[in-house]
Amino acid sequence: MTNERRVLVHPDKASLAGSVAARFITKMLDILDEQAVAHVVLTGGSMGSAVLEAVASSPARTTIDWSRVHFWWGDERWVPAGDADRNDLQAQQALLDDLDLPDENVHPFPASDAGLDLDEAAAAYAAELSEHGVDGLAHPIFDITFLGVGPDGHIASLFPHRSGIQVTDRTVIPVRNSPKPPPERLSLTRPVINSSQRIWMVLAGADKASALGLALAGASRDEVPAAGIKGRRRTVFFVDADAAAEVPESLIARDY
């Protein structure tokens, strides 16, 4: 199988979340069969939580030894711990709180009330990534990276026509004046994301159709950051029918 980007279309948001959750559980079983520890990057946004809720409601989740799984985040909103806007809180409520996970396996970005400024928080997360680095890398090898895609084509907190998508000399950046609130954020950079073995972008809704169509039609990563994303082994857009409206038929694999 090639490492070309694939588009898997599901009829609606609920079936999309359920299907991605089932694939995630199956893939985690395969990965943990082959290696001692797995590293997973989670995303915020509407589908990020929906997928994790579907994992939580699947009886098959008990087949996984979650103590061997580390969870990281692709980006975070710079708000206090416990704020409903935080991506980590949403993931914890959707799934992580239900898993038998050692604290050291969960790697949230620092919160805005942690006593660090935004630059220090980016440096702190970079240091935490580095502690888990292998093969001379300043970060772990991520086995699965989940990404949402915004209506403007942003992924993590890398937005169109902003410098963040071009950064290649750091693993983590502070983001200021984000076009989407809140204005301050933290984000993994594109090279770190693209070093993931598998990148699963999950998106639903008609407001995502244009961004997805452009990403697949050869838009630049500056115009549509999702266009610049490609994992080492697999890159899949898991989408619902509404989001797939502008995808050329020849690129579509239907999952129904």
Ligand SMILES: O=C1O[C@H](COP(=O)(O)O)[C@@H](O)[C@H](O)[C@H]1O
């Ligand atoms: O703010 C964010 O938005 C994107 C996309 O969110 P969605 O609700 O439009 O799917 C998300 O991927 C990112 O992690 C988050 O911080």
